[in-house]
Amino acid sequence: MTISRRHAVAGLGAFAASLAGPPPLVRPRSRSPRPPQPPPALPAVPAGVPADRLAGDEDFWGTVARQYRVSADFVNLENGYYGIMPEPVRQAYHRNVDQLNELNSHLLRTSYADRADQVRKRVATVLGVSHEEIALTRGGTEALQNLIGGYNRLRPGDAVMYADLDYHSARYAMNWLRDRRGVSVERMAIPEPVTRRIALDTYARALRDHPKVRLLLLSHMNNRTGLVLPVAEIVTMARDHGVDVIVDAAHSWGQLDFTADDLAADFAVFSLHKWMGAPLGSGFLHIRKERLADIDPAFADETYPGGDIRSRVHSGTMDVASILTVGTALDFHDALGAAVKQARLRFLRDRWVHQVIDLPNLEILTPEDPAMYGAMTAFRITGRTSEADNVAIAKDLMDRHRIFTVRRGGPVRGDCVRVTPALFTSRDQVDLLAVAVRELASRKRR
Structure with missing residues (x-):
């Protein structure tokens, strides 16, 4: 076989390079930091103007509307699915996505845990509870499933109950308890038309007629008609019957002005990506500290000790950029006020x-x-x-x-x-x- 002069020279070059040893390590060049961009200004509510009077001020709400990027192709009156992020939140989310993509697992293994805990503290402050009673989830549905599936005080022969207007995924989870806990499932209907008195009487009658019920699912604001129930009164009524209540406040939080004490509930779930305008994939559950033992850890989770509410959620690797953006969403919420x-x-x-x-x-x-x-x-x-x-x-x-x-x-x-x-x-x-x-x-x- 004849070897060309070009191949011979190349071979000698490779041999010489091997004798010289490996090439020196090249340190990555540090990039110049991106110049910080000022975030969009938060809404400024006029001082001293009552909320009811401001509600009809189209000039003011026009400035708020300009904080949202909304399609002009149609009028969107289907905002119950999830909430569009206002511009300060959307831009913060994009920054957090970029940072996560650049830092990768370094962010997750260093600063993320502390930053997520600061989010828990912010959320807890707005809700009016201790952050030790808050566990972040990927939304209200996951929070509902964890509370319903983890509730461990049911015994064979007990019953659970929900209404026709309750969220379908939560109803499915309640039905699942039939096989998981050996209980029966009772269903009730909210009458039409309904008033506060009718709603209270309906729940009182349902609790009286079903004495085996030990767990009640209760929507603060249901996702079908938007009806808001007098939750605190129903929770108190249920407690008098020895019934625990899981309150679904996914739609009401951020849309209505209330705190946890106004619900009087030991167990509740909330969404952050609906009326708080955080990115999709963010929510949380709330368990009063003295009731934590009544909810099992999720899938026997050992990431956190049993006395830590975060053991009641195991979501795997979440979209942490969503969680890191929650603080900006709460800033926007606070700027307007509930x-x-x-x-x-x-x-x-x-x-x-x-x-x-x-x-x-x-x-x-x-x-x-x-x-x-x-x-x-x-x-x-x-x-x-x-x-x-x-x-x-x-x-x-x-x-x-x-x-x-x-x-x-x-x-x-x-x-x-x-x-x-x-x-x-x-x-x-x-x-x-x-x-x-x-x-x-x-x-x-x-």
Whole structure:
């Protein structure tokens, strides 16, 4: 075989290099830090203006709306799924994603634990509890599943109970207890129409008629109609019957103005990516310290000692950028204030509802008691109670008026359409909805 001169020279070069030893280590060049970008300014609430009066100030809420990047292709009145991040939060999230991607496991193995604990402390402060009673989760659903599945005071022959308006994933978890704990499952219905008195009487009757019930699932604000129940009174009533309550406050926290004491619950779950506007994949559960032993550690977790509430959650590797952004979301929430947010969201609900409530064939599924609703309210056109009917109504609103809503099932008298404005929703947009609903209700069904 003939070896070319080029290959021979290359071979000699490689041999010489091997005698010289390995090349010297090259230290990575340090990059110049990126110049910090000033975050968008937080909303500034005018001093001395009552929340109820500020609720209708479109100039002020126009400045708030500009803090959100929202599609102009349609009017989004389906904000109950999750909450759009305002710009300060969205930009913080992107910075945290970039930092996580650059530092990788170094961040997770060094500073993350302390930073996550600071998030727990911030959340606990807003809720009015000790941070030792807070465990972060990937949302309200995971928190519900951990509390329901981990509740260990049930014995074969006991019963658990939930209502028709409770969250479907939580109902599934309650049904699972039939096999897991050997209990029976009782279901109750919230009457239509409902008032505070009717709601209390309904729960009192259900607890009286089902003496074997030991665990009750209770929605503060349900995701189907937006009805807000008098939770503290129902929790107290249940306690008198020897019944523990798991309160689902995923939709109400950040939409309504309350703290944990207002719920009077020993076990509760909350979302951070709904009305607090944190990134998707963030929530938490709350267990009063003296009741921690009544919830089993998640999957026999040994990451934390049994006396640490964080042992009641094992999520694997979470999207930690979401968790690291929660503080910025709470900053935005605090800048407005829970009372101001609540007043604005109720104003938007009242604005469209009061323009259509006189229609004889339209049913509004929340009562006219402000303590029993927030932003979210559902409607039904009388006689149109099937899933197909209400999917068609939502489609009509989108096709004819570019208004996005969603059909919901579960209420005792049939399906409905849920309407959920947000902080970036304008008065004109809910006025447009009112016009569209009146047109829908007056149109003869083909």
